[in-house]
Amino acid sequence: MKNTTYKLDSKVMKWLACDEPDDGEEEADEFFANWLENVEDRNDLIVIDKILVDPSVLKAHFDCVPERCAPWTERGRFRSCCADIYVSIEKEEIAKLKKKHRVLSAHLLKTEPRLKKLLNSSNGKKNEFFLDEDGDALCRPAGRCVFSLMDKQARLRCRLYTVAKKEKVDITDIQPYTCRIFPLVIIQLDRGRVLLTVLDKKNYKAFESYPPSRFPCLSDSRLPPLVKSMSKTLDWLFGKGFAKELQKRA
Ligand code: SF4
Known part of the structure; x- marks a missing residue:
């Protein structure tokens, strides 16, 4: 039984709130809206306090491999x-x-x-x-x-x-948050909830990105599980111990 409450770092929360929808591609906006609706309806999301985690975060393998970019x-x-x-x-x-x-x-x-x-x-x-x-x-x-x-x-x-x-x-005091969390994606939902997901083949169009298969850091199952390689980032985002808590739910 866990006795810590995990929640999104307040500065990151503020950053998400400023992230106003831009005049991006209509197609991507529509894709995003449909994708989000489907995600919220799913019953396989991992719920940790007010954080909803897309199981694809647990399945992803990730590490920086600059020699292949x-x-x-x-x-x-x-x-x-x-x-x-x-x-x-x-x-x-x-x-x-x-x-x-x-x-x-x-x-x-x-x-x-x-x-x-x-x-x-x-x-x-x-x-x-x-x-x-x-x-x-x-x-x-x-x-x-x-x-x-x-x-x-x-x-x-x-x-x-x-x-x-x-x-x-x-x-974190100078690097843009987008870079700090790549390839994770955080989306603010209602009632103080947030959705944590990762760039994957089902959602990349919503973020106007290339598919993960085009990123060597995200398309090689021999790389370490993302929950391990990004454990520090996950703990910084949601509180110390969050990465381990997530691994327990794998
Ligand atoms: S895009 Fe790369 S080089 Fe530029 S700020 Fe982000 S992490 Fe640094």
Whole structure:
């Protein structure tokens, strides 16, 4: 019998509440509405306090495998979260990154020649250098996220980890939540409930994503179960011990 109450981190809850529907593709919106209706009607959801967990979270295998991601012509059909996913970003997340503007731009100027022009011309511009033209998503100069690092073997990593370490702050204090939780998806329901799911072949269209088979980190059953590889993220999201509680329900 468990004696802890698990609930979604309050900052993440606030972030979800700001995540207003954009003027995305009508088809995707409709797909999302139908998918959600079907999920809520299912009787196989795992219920932990006010958290409804899609069983596909327990079935998923996931780990970061940068040596197999795009962009790299030899990687054929494979895509990468840091090159191919549209990372929308809310006002509070922009504010957190803005606070680190000086250190971020100094780090990127030193390490990313592709950004030199962008950084030098960003002074006085309405949008921060890391935002796209609409100002509501991270920009992707040269086909990958402004904060991504590509090493000599074309492996992509996130530079925000280095900056967080240098600044002695938690990665959550600067990295957008979309990245922090990928490939998990959290949806706010009524009565304070949330749905936890994962990008899978049944729902990817609802999120205007590529199918999981295109992501090497999500399409290989030899990778560890997601509940293990993402246990820290799950505990951060819902409270210490949540990942273990979920594993018990497997
Ligand atoms: S912020 Fe980091 S994790 Fe997110 S897309 Fe950019 S490089 Fe990848």
